Amino acid sequence: MKILIADDSRVMRQIVVRTLRQAGFGDHDLIEAADGQEALDKAVAENPDLVISDWNMPHLTGIEVLRNLRAAGNNVKFGFVTSECTPEMKSAAEGAGAAFFIVKPFTAERFDEVFAPILG
Amino acid sequence: MSVEVEVDESDLAEMVEQVWESYLDPEGVSPLIPTYDENQPSEVHSSVSITGSWTGHVVYASSRAAAKRAAAAFLAMELEEVSEEDMSDTLGELANIVGGNVKAMLPPGAQLSLPQVVLASESSARYPNAQRISGVYGMWEGEPVSISMWQVSTDNKEEGA
Numbered sequence: 162m163k164i165l166i167a168d169d170s171r172v173m174r175q176i177v178v179r180t181l182r183q184a185g186f187g188d189h190d191l192i193e194a195a196d197g198q199e200a201l202d203k204a205v206a207e208n209p210d211l212v213i214s215d216w217n218m219p220h221l222t223g224i225e226v227l228r229n230l231r232a233a234g235n236n237v238k239f240g241f242v243t244s245e246c247t248p249e250m251k252s253a254a255e256g257a258g259a260a261f262f263i264v265k266p267f268t269a270e271r272f273d274e275v276f277a278p279i280l281g
Numbered sequence: 282m283s284v285e286v287e288v289d290e291s292d293l294a295e296m297v298e299q300v301w302e303s304y305l306d307p308e309g310v311s312p313l314i315p316t317y318d319e320n321q322p323s324e325v326h327s328s329v330s331i332t333g334s335w336t337g338h339v340v341y342a343s344s345r346a347a348a349k350r351a352a353a354a355f356l357a358m359e360l361e362e363v364s365e366e367d368m369s370d371t372l373g374e375l376a377n378i379v380g381g382n383v384k385a386m387l388p389p390g391a392q393l394s395l396p397q398v399v400l401a402s403e404s405s406a407r408y409p410n411a412q413r414i415s416g417v418y419g420m421w422e423g424e425p426v427s428i429s430m431w432q433v434s435t436d437n438k439e440e441g442a
Contacts, residue, residue: 169395170377172355172370176304179357217381217393244381249389264385265378266303 162280163190165207167200167223168215168242173265177213177242183269186280197221201229204237211279216243216250224250227257238279242267288386288430290415296382297417297428300375305354305421313419313426321418321425324348326403327372329380333391337411337432339380341372342403347424348372369398379428403427410434 164181168174174193181187192207194200198220204212212230214223221229227239240261241254254262261275294315301313323342330338343351345368352363352371373396384393399406408431416429 170370170374172352172367172374175356217377217395219395244378245393246381246385247389265381266300268303268307 162210165192165209165212167194169196169218180269180272184272197226201226212239293417311422313421315419318418323403325400327376327398329376329396330394331391334388339383340429341375343426344424347426373398
């Protein structure tokens, strides 16, 4: 499977990649985007099976990326990894069709719990 | 109008503990040991601003050695491989993680800024009309690290000259 990791922090993208490996998902094809616009472009051009996105990013926020994809009829599995987690954000994410919401800091166990059902 | 902040020192301490458990000390061998010294020195710092239902700053400050060690832990590198950019990005992410967690505990209607990093002492920073309201201060493998919250006063009273 192809997984797109979108986060404007290079450090956090590396942590997400490492945590995916630690949780046993390192064999998947991992690609990265450094802001919201790049995430949207790559989600269309690269046709990933899963998008793991930060919320607060330059150009487009994660929720805007998700809404743009859904508005264009793209139903890629999409979820958030963010340090911010308010009830409004969670319900906005669910309303837009997000599949998961992971709060930073996270552990490999949390990744396993969320991604095992999705990635098998 | 400002609201009473609902994030206290024990909340901050819990967030910091989670950062240590997840990224900086997953083996549980080098925790942040509290010093309760709000005047401990720092050589680098990062911050995020929160505006809205609560207005202020969340600041992460440490020695360069502690920032380097944090970058090595975040990026899974050897200490000697850590560049200035690695250190700077790591400091930004640390402020972002703690700031995001603080924001989650505030009343609805708060906005979080992108992080700012300054490779200079926290004492070089000036937060206009802001007052430190809580903080966690400690030593990590003998190096100072602190996380503090600064509330901006939203009344426009003139201060004495």
